[in-house]
Amino acid sequence: MDSGVPALALRGLWKKFGDTIAVHGISLDVPRGSFYGVVGPNGAGKTTTLSMATGLLRPDAGTVAVHGRDLWSEPDAVKRTLGVLPDGVRLFDRLTGAQLITYAGLLRGMDRDVVAQRTDDLLAALDLTDAAGRLVVDYSAGMTKKVALATALVHAPELLVLDEPFEAVDPVSAANIRDILTAYVRTGGTVIVSSHVMDLVQRMCDHVAVVAAGHVLAAGTVDEVRAGDSLEDRFVELVGGRQSTEGLAWLRTS
Structure with missing residues (x-):
């Protein structure tokens, strides 16, 4: 390139x-x-x-x-x-945080084992590990923003x-x-x-x-x-x- x-x-x-x-x-x-x-x-x-x-x-x-x-x-x-965090984040908020990040990775066609490891890494880096099993609908506004960022990062894009x-x-x-x-x-x-x-x-x-x-x-x-x-x-x-x-x-x- x-x-x-x-x-x-x-x-x-x-x-x-x-x-x-x-x-x-x-x-x-x-x-x-x-x-x-x-x-x-x-x-x-x-x-x-x-x-x-x-x-x-x-x-x-x-x-x-x-x-x-x-x-x-x-x-x-x-x-x-691309990795995109749009304005007015709209998420599948009846999934847990871990499920949402996993879903984003699988939608990108990534290997399931790779997605699982990256999901754990992102949850830890964004201080969401303790909330991994909670539904996103129950997240605070700040937590929702962080899990949305994780979905934008999971496939390691070239441009965020x-x-x-x-x-x-x-x-x-x-x-x-x-x-x-x-x-x-x-x-x-x-x-x-x-x-x-x-x-x-x-x-x-x-x-x-x-x-x-x-x-x-x-x-x-x-x-x-x-x-x-x-x-x-x-x-x-x-x-x-x-x-x-x-x-x-x-x-x-x-």
Whole structure:
């Protein structure tokens, strides 16, 4: 595989829902072996873009290439290389945690013994071993997020696309997940993660794209995008919309 070919290349992606244009011709290159953050306010088009990038949603126009292969021309082959944690996780929650991860692996055509070992490994790494036999419907929001991440990892994909993977996850689990993802990137994998937490993205990612109103406002290495400021300050500068608090003069305790 040509190391110069991006892990993900988006070209002119558009998506419209009714009269609302959610994504306005987004183009983006995600380098192989990068830890790539996608940040933006609510309604920016992040989830729609990532859904199109992973084949969960067909774009109205534009192309998606994963490691140089067109997603919509070769959907089965390309999707085998992807691990996806979508927004608003919907799982077969009447399975136990162990059953759900096993099911995800078997759906990928993996050997049952390999799936069994990887399931045990993932449950341990994500601190879910004690909950392995519980139904996922009874999991907390953070546990549900972690078991969904495990289903995205079980087949050792080449590219991970994770929409808000740290949402509702406790700090210890978040640190464990960061370690898992960092090690994955260090061994040649590529991670794309969307997040609202600027400090987390600044510390964890080496590349970032700022998305707002369906457009890419800035993209590049984290240092290039933040341009000497904190990523949060640069984000606010790019996105705008910061409100004055003068109208809340009455909100005082003394």
